[in-house]
């Protein structure tokens with residue numbers, strides 16, 4: 001059913017059972033596949049007993065190789081629902097080299113009507129995964145699924161998690177020897193702690209010996225049905241961990257006494273962070289200087305979900321791809337798609353020049369699932385857009401536009417979030433194990449053991465975050481009243497600029513970049529440059545819009561705001577260090593960058609930042625909140641380690657130290 005090389009290629013038996021064409025193997029037995037999954041993975045990992053005795057609010061992590069049809073995941077979720085405390089969270093991390101296309105997954109899961117209450121939720125949010133990481137959250141955060149689309153060994157090497165139970169699934173070792181390697185078992189041991197259990201359907205001696213060599217006590221156990229044997233293991237000896245850079249390690253210390261935090265700044269970053277914590281059981285105070293949320297960069301009427309990728313997959317591109325998937329998942333979960341809050345009308349990325357044409361063409365040829373992106377010529381793009389465009393490019397059918405204030409307002413409806421508006425924090429003080437946000441009168445606005453600075457460019461105001469290289473870049477969007485002709489526009493158009501189908505009687509075209517101004521007074525000059533962007537996107541739409549009232553830059557409504565960016569265009573998400581102490585503690589790196597110091601980084605205890613979302617906050621802010629939440633709760637991280645490091649706030653301090661700048 002799928003034509004993408006990264007997706008599973010299936011054939012179907014007469015009984016409706018999926019068979020992997022690549023491996024020539026079935027995914028499960030038609031008659032007792034579910035029972036087998038329960039026997040091998042749930043019972044032999046003693047999940048029922050372990051979950052019944054979990055304390056309130058506990059976290060439990062299962063990691064799996066070979067997500068396949070998600071049968072093991074759904075069986076585990078079903079059991080979790082009937083055994084674990086209501087406020088406990090199950091993290092299920094699964095690596096899958098050849099994920100199923102969404103339509104194939106639906107067909108495969110039809111065989112298990114008993115699992116329908118769970119599989120329907122999965123199917124509602126599952127879209128054929130592109131290679132990379134994708135996080136899906138279900139049931140108000142009680143279940144989270146992190147799908148690692150790629151080879152198990154490569155994926156697990158990038159995982160930052162503490163696993164409680166492993167499902168070592170896959171194609172039989174004799175059919176897929178590449179996966180069943182000692183290096184895989186070593187990664188599993190690295191991610192385990194003494195007492196972590198592991199089960200697998202195979203009883204192959206080589207697998208058992210590999211697990212034992214990695215530190216697991218592995219024994220043969222009673223297999224299911226006709227299969228006489230399987231393996232059940234438990235980690236006994238953790239091998240000495242290899243050196244990891246302390247500046248990128250998770251901050252350690254005393255566990256926090258209470259799940260209480262303050263977030264400074266109620267834009268997209270602050271609202272997404274507050275929400276990610278609130279749904280993890282935290283009580284959150286959001287401090288905002290304006291009378292309400294989303295009044296600065298996050299206050300535009302329409303922003304687009306612009307998934308700008310590079311065919312060479314540098315960290316920025318992989319970060320954007322994972323974040324885009326999570327933003328869509330969040331929007332579908334929380335905000336009605338009503339054409340006011342948001343619209344999944346699709347996004348067309350049009351090639352404006354030779355370089356862009358080459359980039360878009362290279363991406364179109366990489367075999368992504370078509371539900372994610374596909375190449376289009378000018379005629380196809382025009383048919384999709386409903387107006388004539390002169391270039392082809394890429395179509396992202398699931399993308400669209402969002403009203404950022406609607407998303408922010410929706411997230412703040414969470415009862416555990418309190419918005420403290422008209423409150424401007426001038427300093428941050430740490431006393432008696434709590435951060436205090438102090439206003440201009442020297443009064444404490446709020447105190448909490450954890451503070452997350454989401455103040456965009458103004459994050460530099462605080463002594464503790466003043467060293468971070470944040471830059472503000474002014475931009476403006478221009479409002480264009482809808483006309484009879486412009487109503488034909490059905491999809492977002494992006495090139496040098498962007499324009500969306502109308503929302504509440506207007507289109508918005510943007511956006512300018514001004515490096516010479518830092519005020520937010522709208523300018524006629526930028527309205528004029530936005531009109532030029534419109535002409536370049538679609539002359540037909542341009543003349544349709546001009547057929548109404550004259551579009552005069554001086555009288556058009558514009559909205560200007562400041563984007564906050566970093567030197568490498570990636571956001572800053574994570575814990576904050578004492579910069580001066582950091583330079584002293586790791587001064588040795590200035591002389592020899594290959595040194596491996598072991599002393600823990602000088603963290604400001606409980607202080608985090610989430611800023612520099614540049615021109616794409618709608619894409620990056622939701623996952624950034626999720627990353628902060630996962631860091632604070634010691635949960636599996638939603639991004640591979642190299643990307644967590646790529647967005648780490650200390651990366652610039654480290655680079656400067658090493659380069660001696």
Ligand SMILES: Cc1cc2nc3c(=O)[nH]c(=O)nc-3n(C[C@H](O)[C@H](O)[C@H](O)COP(=O)(O)OP(=O)(O)OC[C@H]3O[C@@H](n4cnc5c(N)ncnc54)[C@H](O)[C@@H]3O)c2cc1C
Pocket residue numbers: 264265266267268269270287288289290293294295296297298299300302303304305306423424425426454455456458459461474475476477510511512559560561562563564610611612613614615616617618619621
């Ligand atoms: C013209 C323009 C067009 C854009 N178009 C798009 C688009 O199409 N798609 C897209 O994804 N992104 C777009 N962006 C980018 C996107 O808007 C930003 O990335 C995003 O809004 C950043 O969110 P934020 O929360 O980091 O910052 P902000 O929204 O600026 O929020 C920061 C908040 O912190 C508050 N604050 C700051 N300091 C303090 C303090 N000391 N005390 C209390 N409160 C404080 C501020 O008042 C503000 O509310 C655009 C940006 C601009 C300017």
Ligand SMILES: C[S@@+](CC[C@H](N)C(=O)[O-])C[C@H]1O[C@@H](n2cnc3c(N)ncnc32)[C@H](O)[C@@H]1O
Pocket residue numbers: 008026027028065066067068069070071072073095096097098099150151152153169170171176178179
């Ligand atoms: C028997 S199926 C798994 C069944 C699955 N756990 C379920 O519940 O439906 C085996 C899966 O392992 C996947 N696989 C094979 N080699 C892999 C590898 N190297 N890394 C990740 N997944 C792999 C296959 O694509 C296939 O989907």
